[in-house]
Amino acid sequence: MIRWLLVAFALTLTGFDWSARPAQGTYPLVIAVLHCVAIVAVGVIPRIGSMSMMLVELACCFSQPVGGPSRLWGVCLSLGILSYAEGTVRAVVLGASIYALMQITQLTLFHGTGASGMNLPGSIFIISFMLTIALLGYTFRLISDKFRSRERMHEHTLRELEYEHQEQQLQIAARMHDFVADKLANIIMRTEMDSQPDSTAWHDIHDEARAALDELHAIIDVIRQSDTDTPVAGDAVNQQLAEICAVHDRALATMGLHGEGTVKDWGLTTAPQPDRIRLAAALIGELYTNIGRYADKEIPYQMSITLHDDHLEIVQTNGIATSQRTTVSGGRGLAIYAQRISHIQGILAYVPHEGEWSCYALVPLTDTTAAE
Template identity: 25%
Template sequence: MGNGGSYSFAAFVVAFICIGGIIKTTGDTRAERQKNLSMESNRQIAGRLHDYTTNDLTDIVMLVEHMRRNVPDEATRRQLDTVRDTAVDALQHTRQVIRTLRAEETPAETSSAEGTSRTASAASARTLRRTVDRCRRTLADMGMDGDVLVFGRPDASMTAEAASLMQGLVRELFGNIGRHGDHARPYMVMISYTGECAVVETTNAIRDAGDGESDTTAGLRSGLAQYRLLVERHGGTWRESCTRRRWTLRVEIPNTLPDAARDARWDRRG
């Protein structure tokens, strides 16, 4: 009886281990299958973006270039330049999305990315400069004048995610100024870089909405609300104040995603 009990217990332990192994294998297989499905979906999306969106944007750029060569009016040419630059910018970001969707991160690729971080930093600075120039021309065409001050350049440690967030925020910020700013008064935007983060600051007068309605929600009634969530999820800070006639904003975007923010992001995904 004693030996039989020992054998039964041993068999139970072996069975338990086997069942645990099967469950783990099943879970790993399911996770791998889900990963493969997600990668295939990303490849299909990337293919559609490449075959349709990038081609359409390229056509727009070519058509605008053709129109510009046949327009004698300088003011109209400047407006066409804005349309062209907007399409080129959208084309570049679409291609970046395609590369991201098609990427399969490996240690070798990560090492390569670290080795070219300074090149990426310089490219980010050039892209931001083009974005700022285009946005300023757009506001100028709307009759708005202002100053944009840029101090320093992106640190080599700035990730592509942080740089993309920065670019999108700047575009949305200028759009917000155009929609809600007082066109008769100058705006101010300041962009600076520290060793740890990028900083965007702005102050501008808000135009009167009329009929007794103030425009004191200028920073919240637009896509900036979404960017506030993105910045905070990235571990950044967002400070703004708004009175009846003036709106100010200061945003800090870390060069890299802090560990606490990264852990919180994975907790939400889980």
Template identity: 25%
Template sequence: MKRLPRLVRPAIRTATRTVTYTRWLHLFVGAVAAPVVGLVYPGLDGSGGSQWLLLVTPLPLLAIAALVPGTRVAETMQVQLLVFPRPSGPHDRPDLGISRTPSASWGDRWRVFVWLTSRLWLGFGVTAITINGLALALGMLTPYLWTRFGYAPPLLPGRWTWWFTPLGLVTVPALLALTSGAGALMAALAPRLLGPSPAERFAELEERTERLQERTRLARELHDTIGHALTIAVVQAGAARAAGTPEFTDRALAAIESTGREALSELDRVLRLLREDADPAGQRLTLAHAERLLESARGAGAAVTAETEGDVDALPAPVSREGYRMLQECLTNVLRHAGSVPVTVRIEIRDGRLELEVRNKLSAESPDFRDGGSGLRGLRERARLLGGVAEYGPDGGEWRVHVSLPLR
């Protein structure tokens, strides 16, 4: 292919591409309406004066077809199969910018009508030119056919001459170029006339954003749950080995088992959500279950003191669930970075807000998280999504995390 002249390569490439012929078939199918309707009116009598009506008479039928919402789906399927053919399956196709849903507005129906009209007119012209052009090229290349059937176009002499052969050879690439150009034009029009409307694009963007937010939330929950369970297990195992007594080892193993069971249950719930076969709001832990977290931290050696003011059970479900995750993240960070130190937890409900504060003594080995690690940044993002704020940092020899969430 590289050794061929530059003018020959595009012609060979066009002639050997499957899409050239599938797009011609797509245009041919769109032009069928013209002769079919023309059989009824004005009739295929061969008179040239009324043949232009073949391109106008089908328009009312095309308008009626465009009013049917499913017409856009049918046209989209044809575009996928013939205009953008792919050897892979339908699920592996790239985004072509065309809609796979029925027409939902008058604007969609109008664009479908313009698409059908363009396909009719362009398809009729390309079909007529290619069929007649191939017949002409075949006659020019074959003297027997020329003399046998007497095929003499007006622009050519009545007798076959030698220069018809090169002219016939040039006609075939010209027809291929015409077909390729018309197919490329339909491929360019498809996203504009069969693509989703601005309202549909906005709805699709909203749906995609919701899916991304849900995945982000699930990722946070996995981070909090698994991170908390692993932290408890590591701290308990280290404490049991340091203590070296059977009684403490039994308690540590019981705490590891309990935390592991909860983590497995939460992991199973999140996996069911990813498979979309469970209720997103079902069986999620809330601040009413905060005692589990406190007992786990105490079992890991932290001296946890908790104080609660207000009815935790009356909290709105989103606030209570996110509050539980925030408390879990705080206690996990304490055990992971400060170790077995005194911890003060305060949960207060007042003035239409949930106030959550966790304080722990800073040890000499405690890292500096003034800028916040990934868990603390996630804490701030959770609070922001609920319209609240989360603050953290050193405070008088202690590490303080304060979260304020509105109840409405």
């Protein structure tokens, strides 16, 4: 929007100059029209438009037009926008040097002809003005990059806090299930074994315990699935997943666990649906949670994520700590995700075997059934 406002401003100044000094002849008219076209091109494609402006100025080095609008406004516009688009000191120096060289060439060839700006003070002013505009463009780029960097940092911080909150929810769910559900299950089993047909109290205890267990599982299911409600932000899916892995890797490193999550992009043939990406991100978080609970600190864990065609593939392995080998099973969390992934024609399989945990998931990123 700002770029087009600048283009309109430059065209307006050029139009005022044109009305004040009409072009005298065909050649000045052609140069004036090409100059206006180059101004518009700068707004559409900055680099190509700037090159077009340079070619127009180069033509004026061989034959200086008499009359017509001043080309200073278009040159400054192209130089400033080019400096902003490139965002490097080299672009500023190179662009300003090229225009300065052409201005000096025109001054040398057409000095004393009466052409506008073809005198030493005028040329010094024009070169200084162009250099100032180039520096302004570069300065605005630095300011813009700084604000964008702050926004990215803020978004990254919010995502990390969100992931930490999700991890806390998952840990709460796990502890509720491990320390409460087992006790309720034992109560149910004892009442079923010891109850008599006329023992109303035992039946009441049995019913209350089973109702409490069902309610506990319902609460856990809500907690487990709550992290899928938040969309995964970011420009590319692989970058989003890489950030998720990086956050969890750092969290596990503080617990003394070693490993790394990697994301490979072999090319997606279709645009993934946001809800499928959220499901995959939640599953990755669940797997990382299980790593933190059961993994052997002496054996590095692995989390390999591959994007290909219209699927996301996960292969995750880790050693199981000796103290956890009789308890690790995947829990209700993975069972819930297995049902959800199976419902969308995907696969989630996991198994502990001889002190090692292996998990494989294939998550469709688009709804293929809708197309059928």
